[in-house]
Amino acid sequence: MATELGASVGTIDTYTDDLNCYLAWLDENSLGLNEIGLEQMRDYIAALDGRDYASSTIARRITVVRGLHKLLIAEELGPRDPTSTMPAVKRPRKLPIVLSIAETEALLETAHALAADPSVGLYRQAGYARRAALFETLYASGMRISEALSLQSDAAPPGTRMLLVRGKGDKQRLVPLHERATAAIALWQKLAHAYSGSKPTQWLFHSVRNSTKPLTRQAAVLEIKEAAVAAGLASPERVSPHVLRHAFATHMHSGGTALRVLQELLGHAGVETTQIYTHLDTSRLHQMVRDLHPLNAQAGSA
Numbered sequence: 001m002a003t004e005l006g007a008s009v010g011t012i013d014t015y016t017d018d019l020n021c022y023l024a025w026l027d028e029n030s031l032g033l034n035e036i037g038l039e040q041m042r043d044y045i046a047a048l049d050g051r052d053y054a055s056s057t058i059a060r061r062i063t064v065v066r067g068l069h070k071l072l073i074a075e076e077l078g079p080r081d082p083t084s085t086m087p088a089v090k091r092p093r094k095l096p097i098v099l100s101i102a103e104t105e106a107l108l109e110t111a112h113a114l115a116a117d118p119s120v121g122l123y124r125q126a127g128y129a130r131r132a133a134l135f136e137t138l139y140a141s142g143m144r145i146s147e148a149l150s151l152q153s154d155a156a157p158p159g160t161r162m163l164l165v166r167g168k169g170d171k172q173r174l175v176p177l178h179e180r181a182t183a184a185i186a187l188w189q190k191l192a193h194a195y196s197g198s199k200p201t202q203w204l205f206h207s208v209r210n211s212t213k214p215l216t217r218q219a220a221v222l223e224i225k226e227a228a229v230a231a232g233l234a235s236p237e238r239v240s241p242h243v244l245r246h247a248f249a250t251h252m253h254s255g256g257t258a259l260r261v262l263q264e265l266l267g268h269a270g271v272e273t274t275q276i277y278t279h280l281d282t283s284r285l286h287q288m289v290r291d292l293h294p295l296n297a298q299a300g301s302a
Helices: 009-028 038-050 055-074 103-113 122-141 144-148 178-196 216-230 239-252 259-266 276-292 294-301
Strands: 162-166 172-176
Touching: 009 038, 009 055, 009 144, 038 055, 103 122, 103 178, 103 216, 103 239, 122 144, 122 172, 122 178, 122 216, 144 178, 144 216, 144 239, 216 239, 239 259, 239 276, 259 276
Parallel strands: none
Antiparallel strands: 162 172
């Protein structure tokens, strides 16, 4: 069912863990699925809370339990839905980490500098070129890392200005790609070809040694953290590929891009999700006033 809805492997694994957590709790308490009522559901929520899970994790795990019991009712495998009278658990909305334009440029320039250095050897240089191409693609388009890693090898030929991306729910959308990104992709493909002697047939971002293997999300996360350290960014351990998506959206919105347009570019189902970037703008304004306003500076030195 999850794959039919276009869920990623990572999402499926997360929901599987959530479901296993619930089933393990039932087993620990010698309870069957048909014995669960509202009181037991409250006990389960209390157990989750007692394990110091983040409130967003608790909310997601309750959502999975709701889905399980609704499925049992739909398949006539359960007598009642114990979650039907439970109030909805709202997930707290956290503002994502957003790099400034200067920080984003520092990250990208660090990646490009390594990709331009042949003294590291062809294998490592090709890896650095792939890194620079991936970062540029994410920041140019605002696509999700899962979307970037599923791009086909012929997705961005020279001169490409728009990419067709397959997003959540198997929905397609067009995203922008500027000249610097296409140039970075071309360099990556040139060096990868020079190293392996063969052109990739499937993936745009693939293993340097084996072009039939796509770059993994885990490898992409490690690479951007390495680059964040090299670029001297604050809290590099908190930098992830998704941060470049947030940077794209925030910088585009700050530059005057309408929310509805941004919604289409990001592939959000509703504009409500996109509205977080208006909060980010407000948050950054408050920080700028706090850090840069001369009266605040005088107060701090008083």
